[in-house]
Amino acid sequence: MSGDLQFALFETAIGHCGIVWSERGIVGVQLPARSERATRDHVIRRFPGAIASSKAPASVRRAIDDIVALLGGEPRDLADVMLDQEGVADFNRRVYEVTRGIPAGRTLSYGEIAERLGDRALAREVAQALSENPTPIIVPCHRVLAAGGKMGGFSAPGGVRTKLRLLTIEGAQAEDAPVLFDRLPWMAAPIRRV
Secondary structure, three states: OOOOOEEEEEEEOOEEEEEEEEOOEEEEEEOOOOOHHHHHHHHHHHOOOOEEOOOOOHHHHHHHHHHHHHHOOOOOOOOOOOEOOOOOOHHHHHHHHHHHOOOOOEEEEHHHHHHHOOOHHHHHHHHHHHHOOOOEOOEOHHHEEOHHHOOOOOOOOOHHHHHHHHHHHOOOOOOOOOOOOOOOHHHHOOOEEO
């Protein structure tokens, strides 16, 4: 990574998230852990040497505002958020680029992403790349499902439950999955395929 890394924590509808940046762009996003302190600890473990900052650049503040809005149920497009992907493998970058094109409330399968990369047989490699995604939400790996609309895995704190919660916030819901927030009718909409 080039330059010094800085980070900030911020509150969202699902808990405290963290964001890490360099002079080149966003390096990492940390989804909420069980507490604000636990989220902070995750950030520090993932990005040793990152320094807490209360003065994020305007581009980082916009990314934070958009993440907060998206996690609050407002439609937001994070496609213009600049990422610093120094040190990220080329294949992973290609997977993340396709994944960033999935709009909120829509999904693709690992196989469909592999197909868009030119070889459907790479579905497992796509899943592996997404499990290493340093910038969830900006690279919306929660919008990628296993074959047949199954949830598949999710490496963020809370695992598949967090993935399901994010999809529910965005108005997507797998037909075979339990509805976590069944009191709000708009949250029970079926998943729309891209």
